[in-house]
Amino acid sequence: NRMKRAKARHKPCSLKELEVTVSELGLGYESDETVLFRYCSGTCDSAVRNYDLSLKNVRSMRKIKKEKVRARPCCRPLAYDDDVSFLDTGNKYYTVNEVSAKECGCV
Amino acid sequence: LALDKVFGAWAAPASLATRDPLRWRAPVDCVRANELCAAESSCSSRYRTLRQCVAGRDRNTMLANKECQAALEVLQESPLYDCHCKRGMKKELLCLQIYWSIHLGLTGGEEFYEASPYEPVTSRLTDIFRLASIVSGMDSAGNSKSNHCLDAAKACNLNDNCKRLRSTYISTCNKGVSSPERCNRRKCHKALRQFFDRVPSEYTYRLLFCSCKDQACAERRRQTIVPDCSYDEKEQANCLDLRNQCQSDPLCRSRLADFHTNCQASFQTLTSCPGENYQACLGSYTGLIGLDMTPNYVDSSATSFTVSPPCSCRGSGNMEEECERFLRDFTENPCLKNAIQAFGNGTDISFSPKAPPLPPITLPPKVEKTPPLPYDINDSNVLYDTSMITTCTSIQEGGAQANKSHEHSLCFSERSLTTALMPEQKTMTDPKASGSRQPFLGPLSALPFLLAAVV
Numbered sequence: 001n002r003m004k005r006a007k008a009r010h011k012p013c014s015l016k017e018l019e020v021t022v023s024e025l026g027l028g029y030e031s032d033e034t035v036l037f038r039y040c041s042g043t044c045d046s047a048v049r050n051y052d053l054s055l056k057n058v059r060s061m062r063k064i065k066k067e068k069v070r071a072r073p074c075c076r077p078l079a080y081d082d083d084v085s086f087l088d089t090g091n092k093y094y095t096v097n098e099v100s101a102k103e104c105g106c107v
Numbered sequence: 108l109a110l111d112k113v114f115g116a117w118a119a120p121a122s123l124a125t126r127d128p129l130r131w132r133a134p135v136d137c138v139r140a141n142e143l144c145a146a147e148s149s150c151s152s153r154y155r156t157l158r159q160c161v162a163g164r165d166r167n168t169m170l171a172n173k174e175c176q177a178a179l180e181v182l183q184e185s186p187l188y189d190c191h192c193k194r195g196m197k198k199e200l201l202c203l204q205i206y207w208s209i210h211l212g213l214t215g216g217e218e219f220y221e222a223s224p225y226e227p228v229t230s231r232l233t234d235i236f237r238l239a240s241i242v243s244g245m246d247s248a249g250n251s252k253s254n255h256c257l258d259a260a261k262a263c264n265l266n267d268n269c270k271r272l273r274s275t276y277i278s279t280c281n282k283g284v285s286s287p288e289r290c291n292r293r294k295c296h297k298a299l300r301q302f303f304d305r306v307p308s309e310y311t312y313r314l315l316f317c318s319c320k321d322q323a324c325a326e327r328r329r330q331t332i333v334p335d336c337s338y339d340e341k342e343q344a345n346c347l348d349l350r351n352q353c354q355s356d357p358l359c360r361s362r363l364a365d366f367h368t369n370c371q372a373s374f375q376t377l378t379s380c381p382g383e384n385y386q387a388c389l390g391s392y393t394g395l396i397g398l399d400m401t402p403n404y405v406d407s408s409a410t411s412f413t414v415s416p417p418c419s420c421r422g423s424g425n426m427e428e429e430c431e432r433f434l435r436d437f438t439e440n441p442c443l444k445n446a447i448q449a450f451g452n453g454t455d456i457s458f459s460p461k462a463p464p465l466p467p468i469t470l471p472p473k474v475e476k477t478p479p480l481p482y483d484i485n486d487s488n489v490l491y492d493t494s495m496i497t498t499c500t501s502i503q504e505g506g507a508q509a510n511k512s513h514e515h516s517l518c519f520s521e522r523s524l525t526t527a528l529m530p531e532q533k534t535m536t537d538p539k540a541s542g543s544r545q546p547f548l549g550p551l552s553a554l555p556f557l558l559a560a561v562v
Contacts, residue, residue, distance in 0.1 A: 019265065085281075
């Protein structure tokens with residue numbers, strides 16, 4: 001079981017999807033309409049560059065102290081899905097953009 | 108015994124084809140017919156003449172002109188005469204323009220019901236009706252809070268194509284809806300037409316014809332086409348004025364004619380629809396959305412529904428009766444009502460293959476010569492209907508037996524079997540492969556089924 005969990009955590013960065021209601025997106029809209037929410041998840045181990053190793057080393061030598069830096073690549077959307085339109089509980093239509101990912105990558 | 112009759116019915120079209128070769132040639136779309144005509148000097152010159160006759164402002168005087176009459180006569184022998192168009196085809200508008208240039212010449216454009224330029228819809232969406240029945244089945248399993256219109260929106264949102272085109276028309280139609288200059292209606296209509304033309308009807312019909320038990324659901328259904336922009340008007344037009352406006356646009360004129368052909372209430376069918384075809388009626392109803400004659404639900408009542416184009420019969424003067432007659436085809440049309448209801452409930456009543464065929468009709472002896480067919484012959488312009496009559500009567504002619512009422516019942520049940528098996532028929536209706544019109548292949552595809560029933 002632990003092996004399974006570990007494996008899942010180490011899946012490479014990829015697009016995943018979930019069915020959620022518009023209200024659950026937490027954007028302040030109230031609507032029971034269900035939309036497909038696509039997001040990016042996974043590790044970026046294979047995308048580690050010399051930059052990341054160097055940054056890690058320089059930081060560990062306490063040469064960088066106060067600034068916030070990130071010495072690991074990040075799994076993020078490279079492009080977003082088309083607009084989503086929906087009817088809310090007050091029977092008004094809304095269109096929101098860049099809610100859902102279309103393509104993921106390590107950046 | 109039954110087999111002979113089946114083969115008799117099957118062979119009938121062939122003998123007919125030799126009797127009247129002109130009527131039964133393969134259907135050609137009007138763009139192609141126009142090309143064929145252009146390649147022939149006599150046809151193309153007559154066609155040019157006719158177009159000038161029809162284009163004139165005083166169409167009827169022009170048509171009385173000898174030259175125009177002569178052109179018409181010649182063109183009735185050309186492929187242009189019985190050409191059709193297809194919904195969503197390439198160059199649909201051009202096709203329709205060609206169609207009307209001939210047909211306005213034939214009728215003068217003064218008829219209350221015009222013949223549809225579109226090919227008759229032969230396929231049935233039994234699967235779609237079944238899909239709807241699964242949804243309503245889930246509902247009856249206990250969830251009283253279910254909202255079919257919300258489920259339809261979910262189904263659309265989960266399909267990328269449906270979601271994209273829905274979002275496109277909503278954002279187009281919703282832009283500036285609350286501001287004083289209002290929305291861009293022309294763009295909104297175009298986006299709606301694209302949605303209903305390009306998204307499969309299993310999604311679009313569910314959004315448009317979902318069945319409702321409460322007002323929230325019915326309001327969502329009414330809102331489907333963003334009526335604030337696409338439908339509502341500060342001052343409602345008079346329906347006859349709106350009809351004239353619609354008929355000046357070849358696309359709107361065609362879709363309206365198609366609606367009249369496929370949704371005209373008939374008192375001789377079980378469903379009140381021509382040819383018992385709900386699918387054709389729903390299709391031609393949605394075909395009007397995004398045009399001047401865009402229909403919609405008039406309110407958000409959950410218990411009953413009324414659909415209407417955005418017009419009333421106020422100010423009709425002495426045309427009041429004609430106006431009411433026109434409006435009633437939307438507001439009080441049993442065919443349209445039954446079709447919408449049947450879709451919402453997932454019951455395409457008489458066509459589920461498991462359901463028994465139409466009850467055998469026993470005829471009183473005095474009406475032998477003109478069998479009352481289960482649809483209105485006058486309803487339709489297409490050869491579809493006549494083909495069925497011929498099939499039935501030719502059995503009568505061919506068979507020397509005395510028991511005629513028995514033969515009629517065979518003829519009807521064969522017809523219902525044919526329609527029940529429409530999906531299979533698809534594979535056999537390649538117009539290039541066959542010389543006859545599609546409906547003739549009906550009995551042929553029903554054959555294996557009938558054989559099984561006999562054994």
